[in-house]
Amino acid sequence: MKSTRVLVLTCSTRPGALGPAVTRWWLDTVAERAMESGAELVPVALGDLALPFLDEEEHASSGIYRQEHTRRWSALVDSVDAIVAVMPEYNFGMPATLKNALDYLSAEWAWKPIGFVSYGNTSAGTRAVQHAKQIVTTLRLVPLGATVAIRIGEAVTAGRLRADASRDEAGVALLDELVRVANALRPLRERLRDTTSAGPLAGSHARRLTPDDAEEVAVLQRCCWVDEALLNDTLDIPALHESLDEVREWLAGWHVTGVWLDARLLGMVRARAVDGDWHIGRLAVVPDLRGRGLGRWLLRGAESVAGADTRRVLMFTGAKSTRNVELYESEGYRRIPAAGPEGTVCLTKAMPREGSR
Numbered sequence: 562m563k564s565t566r567v568l569v570l571t572c573s574t575r576p577g578a579l580g581p582a583v584t585r586w587w588l589d590t591v592a593e594r595a596m597e598s599g600a601e602l603v604p605v606a607l608g609d610l611a612l613p614f615l616d617e618e619e620h621a622s623s624g625i626y627r628q629e630h631t632r633r634w635s636a637l638v639d640s641v642d643a644i645v646a647v648m649p650e651y652n653f654g655m656p657a658t659l660k661n662a663l664d665y666l667s668a669e670w671a672w673k674p675i676g677f678v679s680y681g682n683t684s685a686g687t688r689a690v691q692h693a694k695q696i697v698t699t700l701r702l703v704p705l706g707a708t709v710a711i712r713i714g715e716a717v718t719a720g721r722l723r724a725d726a727s728r729d730e731a732g733v734a735l736l737d738e739l740v741r742v743a744n745a746l747r748p749l750r751e752r753l754r755d756t757t758s759a760g761p762l763a764g765s766h767a768r769r770l771t772p773d774d775a776e777e778v779a780v781l782q783r784c785c786w787v788d789e790a791l792l793n794d795t796l797d798i799p800a801l802h803e804s805l806d807e808v809r810e811w812l813a814g815w816h817v818t819g820v821w822l823d824a825r826l827l828g829m830v831r832a833r834a835v836d837g838d839w840h841i842g843r844l845a846v847v848p849d850l851r852g853r854g855l856g857r858w859l860l861r862g863a864e865s866v867a868g869a870d871t872r873r874v875l876m877f878t879g880a881k882s883t884r885n886v887e888l889y890e891s892e893g894y895r896r897i898p899a900a901g902p903e904g905t906v907c908l909t910k911a912m913p914r915e916g917s918r
Contacts, residue, residue, distance in 0.1 A: 650681035650689035685710035
């Protein structure tokens, strides 16, 4: 389960404001559900950030920040997957402190869900939420349908929130929807990262896989190596039996590239250096997209990241996996005798010398 980092933002900076008590109520109420759903809650008070009224010369969309407080704010927002704004209503609108904080940044907000825990008198802060929604959608934040609205006169005694089971249920429902939407939007956020590149298929992107991708990798392996097992008349294929912990372990030690389309892992390949050779393996493409050049693209990409001192590339495949062998031979590989798992063949390709690539 991928962790979902949630910025819990206390928006009021007024001395003696109710905001901190509301934030504490919500954090305490959802703590158990957060652990169950893999949500990491990051509480921050806007007052502690000491953001002056917007003082950057460049527009936020440029990403050029000259002020240290802006860079800190940018790094914090960029590190999270979702936002909960705990805010009062001031004169039928959102707090100026929140509007100012939003205006400092641009790309950092994109494709992240935002939920609201509002409080006020007559409208319980709902007019402030509607005001805020007009702003956040411009920044490509995605406001939730689930909200929590607290009418101060009915809910507060001596500066503290009275117990309310229905309000607690609404607080948990807000977190549940926030996590679901954050996971659904994850592919859109991921495509904005500098660590991704365009993939070979329209709308796809590629990036290096990490142990956090173990679940998707395990599913891809299961669906891809069944064909290999049938072709080679054996179930003795590690990719079919590895546990999630085993997958996480080798993801940490190999250079693994994956191609994604939205939230679906379409293909992958892993590579690493061993005694001067560049070993490539686990080249996999989902069955419904084979024959469209994805495997060839992954193979060439794995070759391109080999070190300059690499002498040759080595890979193994099933002896009866004729389509695999044909692909590798069309890319310049040739079979050689080599010790490998029983029922496999080894193929190799010399790497060009430095300066001739």
